Amino acid sequence: xxxxxxxxxxEQASTIASDVDALMTFLCVVxxxxxxxxxxxxxxxxIKYRRTPENQLAQDYExxxxxxxxxxxxxxxxxMFMFVWGSWLYFRIQRVPDNALDIYATxxxxxxxxxxPGGQREINTLHVPVGRPxxxxxxxxxxxxxxxxxxxxxxxxxxPNRYRTMWFxxxxxxxxxxxxxxxxxxMHSGMTGWVEVMEPTDYQKWxxxxxxxxxxxxxxxxxxxxxxxxxxxxxxLHSRQGFLIDHxxxxxxxxxxxxxxxxxxxxxxxxxxxxxxxxxx
Ligand SMILES: [Cu+2]
Numbered sequence: 542x543x544x545x546x547x548x549x550x551x552e553q554a555s556t557i558a559s560d561v562d563a564l565m566t567f568l569c570v571v572x573x574x575x576x577x578x579x580x581x582x583x584x585x586x587x588i589k590y591r592r593t594p595e596n597q598l599a600q601d602y603e604x605x606x607x608x609x610x611x612x613x614x615x616x617x618x619x620x621m622f623m624f625v626w627g628s629w630l631y632f633r634i635q636r637v638p639d640n641a642l643d644i645y646a647t648x649x650x651x652x653x654x655x656x657x658p659g660g661q662r663e664i665n666t667l668h669v670p671v672g673r674p675x676x677x678x679x680x681x682x683x684x685x686x687x688x689x690x691x692x693x694x695x696x697x698x699x700x701p702n703r704y705r706t707m708w709f710x711x712x713x714x715x716x717x718x719x720x721x722x723x724x725x726x727x728m729h730s731g732m733t734g735w736v737e738v739m740e741p742t743d744y745q746k747w748x749x750x751x752x753x754x755x756x757x758x759x760x761x762x763x764x765x766x767x768x769x770x771x772x773x774x775x776x777x778l779h780s781r782q783g784f785l786i787d788h789x790x791x792x793x794x795x796x797x798x799x800x801x802x803x804x805x806x807x808x809x810x811x812x813x814x815x816x817x818x819x820x821x822x
Pocket of ligand 1: 648649685686687721722724725732
């Protein structure tokens with residue numbers, strides 16, 4: 542039976558996914574088998590050597606040297622095998638191939654922002670080409686998040702005070718989950734997204750169709766917003782979603798109305814993700 546037929550695992554869609562699953566399966570089988578063995582032996586010996594009228598006191602017993610050697614050497618070899626296998630995989634996961642495509646990611650409460658080398662940006666969706674290593678350089682704008690691609694078997698904490706990198710290479714096209722894997726506040730469970738793995742030519746077409754360069758500044762609009770009714774603000778933010786997101790961190794410290802409007806904007810992003818009535822391009 543193939544591992545991919547076993548629904549315990551998420552689907553495998555990267556070059557390392559099957560290796561990670563194989564190691565994980567091996568560790569589970571070995572630790573499971575040893576646990577079962579220990580419990581069976583405990584129960585067997587507890588019954589066999591229970592106290593009876595003929596057997597009141599434990600007797601001293603010197604085990605054979607070969608048996609003692611076996612329970613030292615066999616676990617040692619087993620652990621060394623796990624260590625070598627685990628390190629081999631660890632280095633494979635850590636070492637980024639030279640021809641990797643650079644993508645920049647920012648985590649913030651509660652969304653993922655991605656930027657392509659040509660300046661194309663997206664939120665909670667990441668388009669990547671299939672069959673090419675992708676290096677993600679990432680940081681957080683607020684608390685600790687964790688960028689997790691279950692189908693690629695990669696996950697890394699995203700920290701507010703330093704850049705971190707991880708990489709993967711998708712092996713097939715399709716749509717795969719993105720999760721935040723580090724509890725980061727009230728809407729943590731909503732901090733999700735999708736990776737769209739595309740054929741390289743489709744990816745190039747997609748890049749060409751995106752707006753390039755940095756977004757226009759959004760200064761000067763805040764007063765206008767605070768003076769609006771919330772309904773107007775909703776409509777305004779809806780049309781300005783991209784700008785709102787860029788300024789949300791700066792606004793978060795501001796009290797009262799402005800703060801509410803930021804909260805509203807975050808709600809709006811959540812609505813955009815879930816409600817098909819809203820289009821949020
Ligand atoms: Cu998070």
